[in-house]
Amino acid sequence: MKRILTGDRTTGRLHLGHYVGSLQNRVKLQEEYDTFIILADVQALTTHFERPELINKSIYDVAIDNLSVGLNPNRITMFLQSKIGAIAELTVFYSMLVSVNSLRHNPTIKTEVTQYGYDDLSYGFLGYPVSQAADITFCSADLVPVGEDQLPHIEQARKIVRRFNDLYGNGKIIIKQPDALISNTPRLIGLDGNSKMGKSLGNAIYLSDTSEEVNLKVRSAITDKNRIKRTDPGNPEVCTVSKYHEAFNCSEYQNICEMCRSASIGCAACKTLLSKKINSLLAPFREKRAYYEERKAEVRDIILAGSNRANLIGNETMEVVKKAMSIYM
Ligand code: SF4
Structure with a gap:
């Protein structure tokens, strides 16, 4: 079974835009792929570092949103990004292989810079494509489901992997190069007609709405x-x-x-x-x-079990990576 990596930032409840754009497809993909779902709490910090309590609460909200639309906890591996040491380590190693200039050309970074300039852009935000590459590769994901507009993110990850393998592989593939699994789902506009349905725009219908x-x-x-x-x-x-x-x-x-x-x-x-x-x-x-809201301990167990599995795989990856980089004693 090929493995896919997908997931959500834990910055609040998910809405119908997420459902149409990604969750609906995710439910189908779990039948065909070894599905890894990342609850990206570290990436959430890049924009919400002043609101850690929101990020913490959102871990449950986002997990329950995923489970409630039909993700099967016995099929998927749902894990918490901050629990995976391999992601943090890989992010540091990869950060040596990426120039600041190439990060500046990342479309999301460009948009942020156009709006707010470089003065308020944190080092963490600038480097999030690097940490995204670590998210994808620590578990050797074969595929990442994305829309066409997110292709540059996957290309960035592929570039990093190629550079790593060229530098440290000695002719071998150490890290698997991920591919994009393009899903051309249309983007759902906001209730106010805005081209995007967004949490911060106040124009969303949430999956949890009555x-x-x-x-x-x-x-x-x-x-x-x-x-x-x-x-x-x-x-x-x-x-x-x-x-x-x-x-x-x-x-x-x-x-x-x-x-x-x-x-x-x-x-x-x-x-x-x-x-x-x-x-x-x-x-x-x-x-x-309603079932999961009454059983938060069960949700916690699902996330912890997923994180344990992800860590076992991540630790194996890091052993190979460190050996290739001669980081061992
Ligand atoms: S304009 Fe009125 S009737 Fe026509 S599609 Fe919109 S809501 Fe429906």
Whole structure:
């Protein structure tokens, strides 16, 4: 079985954007791959270092989000990044092999620098692509499920691995070069029409939202602003609600677009239909969530067992790595 590495930063609860973009696919992939799920609490520190209590609480939130959508704890290895010594060690070793200039060209770093400049950019944030390479390679992951836009991150990791093997491999492959497993899932826009659904943007429906919360949020979603009266024909192309129908009510999507254009459905009714669809998607997740929320000790055991397995593999990796680098006595 090939191994995949995927996961989430522990900076808060996961939302429908995460579900559409990654979790949904993750549930399918666990059937085919040895699935490693990283709860990236160290990476969370790169942006949330002043809020350690949030990161700590989010470990459970993110773990339960994953379990509630159908990740099977008997199939997957869910582990906590900060518990894996090999990741920390590899990050240090890899950091010698990456130039500051190449990090500056990383798209995420570039965006951050454009917004805030270099003065406030921490050494930890600048180096997060290096630690990401360590996350992927400590467990010899074959594949990393990503969208097209994240390909530069995988290429960065591959570059580091090639450099490492060239320098220390003496003709052998010491570290496995990971490949991207491209999933072209569309990005879910925010309820406010923003191109991204984000925790910090306040435009998200969370996997943990109650049906009442979902109803309220869907009611607040931005529609076609030019549709003033119920009798005005609408334009689904510019409506957030229609995009959600496309994602969560695929079979009725075309019909809804036609009804919108002919003004045979009003926005309130259209939103009610959508709320029902989203709530029926979330209903089984809510049941599983309730189970795990009442059994936090079980969630903790799942994470600890996963971390133990990950550590056994990581320790083996480090033995080979250190030997190749002549770091031993
Ligand atoms: S009817 Fe539906 S798709 Fe059309 S503008 Fe209203 S909410 Fe949007």
